[in-house]
Amino acid sequence: MSFIKNLEPEFAALPDKLRATVIASLTKWDERVTELKLNVTQTPAFSTAIVKVWCSSLFVAESCIRKPELLADLANSGDLSAIYNDNSYAEKLACKPVETQAELMTKLRDFRCREMVRIAWRDLAGWAELSETLADLSWLADACIQYALDFLYQEACELRGTPLLSDGSAQQIVVLGMGKLGAYELNYSSDIDLIFAYAEDGVLQDRKETTYGEFFTRLCRNLVKVLDEITVDGFVFRTDIRLRPYGDSGPIIMTFDGMENYYQTQAREWERYAMIKVRQVAGDFKTGAQLMAMFRPFVYRRYLDYGAFEELRSLKAQITQELRRKDRMENIKLGPGGIREIEFIGQAFQLIRGGNDKALQIRPILDVLQLLGERELLAPKDADQLNQSYRFLRRVENHIQQYQDQQTHDLPTDPAVQRILAYSLDYSDWTDFKQDLDKVRAQVHEVFDQVFSLSKQDSANQHSQKIWACVADDSELMEHLKEWGIQDTGAILAAIKDFKHSAAVRRLTAKGAGVLDRLMPQLIEAMQQVANPDETLLRILGLFEAVAGRNVYLSLLSENPGALAQLIRLSSASPWICGYLSQYPVLFDELLDTRTLYEPLKKADLDEQLKVLLAQIEVQDLEQLMVILRQFKQLNVLRVAAADIMGAIPLMVVSDYLTYIAESIVGHVVERAWLMLIDKHGLPPVPSQFPTGLRHTHHPWRYTDNAAIGFAVIGFGKLGGIELGYGSDLDLVFLYDCLDGNAMTDGGKPISCAQFYGRLGLKVRHILDTKMLSGVLYEVDMRLRPNGDSGLLVSHINAYEDYLKNQAWTWELQALVRGRFIAGDAQLKEQYEAIRSRILSLPRDTESLKKEVREMREKMREALSTKDKDKFDLKQSKGGIADIEFIVQFGVLDQAALNVALTTYTDNVRLLEGLQQQGFMYKADAETLKNAYCTYRNFGHKQVLQGDKAVIDEAEVAEMSAEVERIWHEYME
Structure with a gap:
């Protein structure tokens, strides 16, 4: 009784109504320990803990009274105070060999009781964190399942023979743990949910020609019995196998092929949720990895699944x-x-x-x-x-x-x-x-x-059924439409009916129709929030019809009122948004977060984001690369458009952001294309301009950030001028540099340098302009390369300079004014910029140059300008954008020989400032042209966002275009 007497302070801390029961129970245990002459290591922590544990767990108290040696063993071995790892239980079981199935059942139950007492003790005493308790319980289950399976499998093989895989090796089953067991989160008295599978079917060579299915079914039944059956020693784990395919009516175990077919064709939705936490807990982990990989696409859909x-x-x-x-x-x-x-x-x-x-x-x-x-x-x-x-x-x-x-x-x-x-x-x-x-x-x-959205959903459901049902009752719905601000109720009612009876909506599943029933009333009622409800509703109906086949996007809007509000707001301001989302519905998710929706990323942020995305893709996975790039572009263009529509960013910044997106994409495309080619063909010799002392074939600087790759992308037109619009294509020229075009690469499939850089250019272009289901990344125009469409796709840097100096037409020199290095080798950038500066600053005859520029402009105007009376083509009409660009290009080609600083910039605004400072142009004229240029571009952006061409009423810009025309005559005629 001395042990009990030493616990007086702990007993005093117990609630009054619990004290007597605990003292009586502990006294009974103490008496049993004394009776059996057991020695129990009693540390101060043990003495403090035993009272709390005894009071908190009838299971621990009764287990220890029934088997006093259990607690003595835990305390004396140090296991009670030890923190286990994931192998501890398996190692302890390995020291307990058994001969028969009956002995196996007894040993496992004794082991389970001992370890469950230990786990409860550490938890109740406050010796273990929750994470330890949950992990211990899961590891204990894993070890017991594996130990039992190993014994039963060996016993079955000795009795009937060993099932084999096609490679001749022994075939074992795969045991999957579901729910909390799968997530290492098993609770104290949890059952375990198991699913069994095996890789390949076959027949044993025993007398009965037992099939593998029969062999493994018996094995699984025995395993469940060993774990689950209640004997005088209790049970190991309550085992539930009802989560298997087809539930209770299905086979206990299936082949991998059978599993795959079930989950692809017949599995119910709740089984997806169950599979989130699935983990292999026992069996053959090598073949099990194949099965686990098969579950991933079933659980995690490729699209956003609202x-x-x-x-x-x-x-x-x-x-x-x-x-x-x-x-x-x-x-x-x-x-x-x-x-x-x-x-x-x-x-x-x-x-x-x-x-x-x-x-x-x-x-x-x-x-x-x-x-x-x-x-x-x-x-x-x-x-x-x-x-x-x-x-x-x-x-x-x-x-x-x-x-x-x-x-x-x-x-x-x-x-x-x-x-x-x-x-x-x-x-x-x-x-x-x-x-x-x-x-x-x-x-x-x-x-x-x-x-x-439970509370919102309940009220929305009641309201939705009432309103959407009104489509069948013209008069009632007309009244609702008037309440919500609809102007032409007749036309809108007809449009709603057409939508509801459209082929796309009729094809909806019952689940999709339910989503639409909840969403449509929210949409129609929200029309009172916009100034142009009729137009907005028609635009969104068209969008919904386009994406109805993927009702996940309708679910997104139904589940997120904020996203729906953003869509309505943007659609009210711009039909372009609806068209863009129809084309790229994956972008619906972007409507959820207004913080990112209206904040386009700067160049450095774009580069970093794209770098992270592409790091997940294998070097040679071209298709996935192109999909990711397209989604990246579409998402970021949407951000720019949303910010533009809502007036969050000014015109000049819109073009900057669109240009940043293109630059970031082109830079990463070059890098990935380079890695693909060197992976296959090896590295070409270093470029001629690189320092001789550093020409080492496998130097690491050649693999990152396009350093010293001997390849460059030059952008012209709007890309070169940092003036991209929403639908702009990319005018590109590819350049390369190497010591010897015939020198070979150093890989397993060597090719000449000239071939290598030619293929690099083809790969870059292919990635950019290949049409996929996810769209085209960018339309690419390469007619500005030497000799146009008949020329080489990739030009040597030296040949490029020679062409510009001796063969280029004046219009090609005009294009060079806006030629800018976009991506590639930094050494080539320096070379290109030096060439551009030299070519642009060559002395030219002013009158001859003016005549050629003027004639080219007149040909363009005749061929491209609108013929509609009282209409003004923002780019091609007299006094439009092209007139301003040609004045600037003439000015640079004429004046750069006098002031090479004019070759520094490529955008028209800064070039106009430079020409004015050079004295080529009056300050008032330069300001007029800058103002007109920015105004025209602003009109152009707005026209695109309204779904219109870049043509407006002539009267809107009559005064401005007249001023531009006046300046054209003054400087060009």
């Missing part, structure tokens, strides 16, 4: 309805604000975005929540709150289950058990604990409500 919100919302509603029916709302797992709501929040974002963002393809919910907070998909404070709430709720769950080792998630109703639970969680009484628990659950449910 339908997951509705699916999870529906599943949660079913759970809640069942709990209400059974009067079990105080269930901390499934009830309001419980563990499942936190998991659903994380899983919703994983299912929606996991296909695009591989970082979200993870199992543990705490890791998911942290990532959602970092990505600001959840408000960081909400993510942190959910993280803390999850830890709290899981600790409560474990303590509920550790009391009697029962699989329950309901709060106790017995006042005595309530006191024990509160005490185990360090609360003075049940009331204090319940207040904190209710607060946590309320916070969780509030975030769940926000994410899944």
Whole structure:
């Protein structure tokens, strides 16, 4: 009794109503220890902990009284105070060989009891963090499953023979752990959900010619029996195999092919959610990797899947309805604000975005929540709150289950058990604990409500059915349309009917039709928020019809009122937005975040973002590269357009941003194309201009940032002038430099340098202008290269200078005024800029030059200008953009011999400033041309965003165009 007497201070700390029971129970254990003459190592920490553990867990107390040696062994071995790793349980089991299945069952149950006492003790005593407890429970299950499987498999092979793979090696099954086991989050008294599979079918060479399916089915039945059957020693783990394909009616085990066929063709939506946490826990891990890879595309769709919100919302509603029916709302797992709501929040974002963002393809919910907070998909404070709430709720769950080792998630109703639970969680009484628990659950449910829009959804559903049903009743819907500001109610009603009965809408699945039923009333009612409701609604109806086949985008808008509001706002201002989203619906997701939608990225940020995206792609994965590049461009052009439409950025900056996007893309295309070619053909010798002392074939500077690759991309026209518009193509010229065009590359498939750079140019062009389902990256025009379409695609830098000096037409020299290095080798940039400066600053006869420039402009005007009366073509009409550009180009070609500084810039605004400073042009004339040029470009951008050509009423710019025409006559005629 001396041991009990030493615990007086600990007993005094117990609640009064619990003290007598604990003392009596511990006295019984102490007597058994004395009776068996057991030695128990009693540290101060042990003595402090034993009272709390004994009080908190009837399971631990009864297990230790029944087998006093159990606790003695844990304490004396040091296991009670030790932190295990992922191999600890397997190593301990390996030291327990067994001979028969009966012995296996006994050994596993004894082992499980010992380790569950240890895990409960460390948790209840406060010696283990939640993460340790959950990991220990999962590792224990893994080890028991593998140990049992190894014995049963060996026994079965000895009896019937060994199933083989096609390569002749022994074939073992794959055991998959679902749910919390799969995520290393197993709770204390959890069952384990398992699915079994095997790689290849076949027949054993035994007397009965047993098929592999029969062999493995018996093996799996035995495994479930060993783990799940309740004997005098208890059980190992309650084992549930109902999550397998076809559930209870399906085979216990299937081949990989059978699995793949099921999940591709027949699996239900909830099975996707179940598969988020799937993990192989035992069996053949080599073949298992193939099976795990097969699940990924089933779970994580390639597109953004906002339908997951509705699916999870529906599943949660079913759970809640069942709990209400059974009067079990105080269930901390499934009830309001419980563990499942936190998991659903994380899983919703994983299912929606996991296909695009591989970082979200993870199992543990705490890791998911942290990532959602970092990505600001959840408000960081909400993510942190959910993280803390999850830890709290899981600790409560474990303590509920550790009391009697029962699989329950309901709060106790017995006042005595309530006191024990509160005490185990360090609360003075049940009331204090319940207040904190209710607060946590309320916070969780509030975030769940926000994410899944529950309260909004309920009211929207009632309203939607009423309004959308009105399409059949002309008079009632006409009244609604008038309320919402529609002007031409007859025309809009007809358009709505046409939309509802269109082929695209009729083809919708029941699920898609349900989404549309919720969305349309929200859309129509929101028309009262815009100044042009008729036009806006017609534009969006056209967009919805275009994307109806992918109802995930309609789900996005239905689930996110903010995104719908952004779409309406932008569509009201510009029909271009609807056309752009129709063409590239993957961009719908961008409507969710106004912080990024109206903030286009600067050049450095674009480069960094694209670098991260492309780092995930294999060097030779050309198709994926082109898809990622197209999505990157489309997304960033949308940001520029949205900011432009809403007036968040000025005209000059619009062109800057569009140019930055093109420059970033071209730079990365060159880099990737280079890596593809050197991967196949090896490196060419270093360029002629590179320092001789550094010409080492495999020097690392040649692999990054396009350094010393001997290749350059030159941009002309709007790209060169930093004046790109929304639909601009790219005028490009490719240059290269090498010592010897016949020198060979140093790879496994060597080719000459001339061939290498020719193929590099072809690859770059192919990546940029190949038409794919995701569109064209950029239309590429290369007619400005030497000899135009009949010339080489890639020109040697020396030949390029010779051509410009001796063969180029005047119009080609005019184009050179706006020629600018875009991407490639920095050494070539210097060479090109020196050549451009030399060519542009050659002395020229002013009158001859003026005549040639003027004649070229007149030919262009005759061929390209609009013939419509009272219409003004912003670029080609008299007094338009082309007149200004030709004046500037003439000025530079005429004056650069006198002032080489005129060759510094390529954009028309700064060139006009330079010509004025040079004395070529009066300041007033330069200001007039700058103002006209910017005004015309502003008109042009607006015309594009309104879905129109760059042609306006002549009267709108009559005075301005007359001034430009006057200046043209003064300087050019």
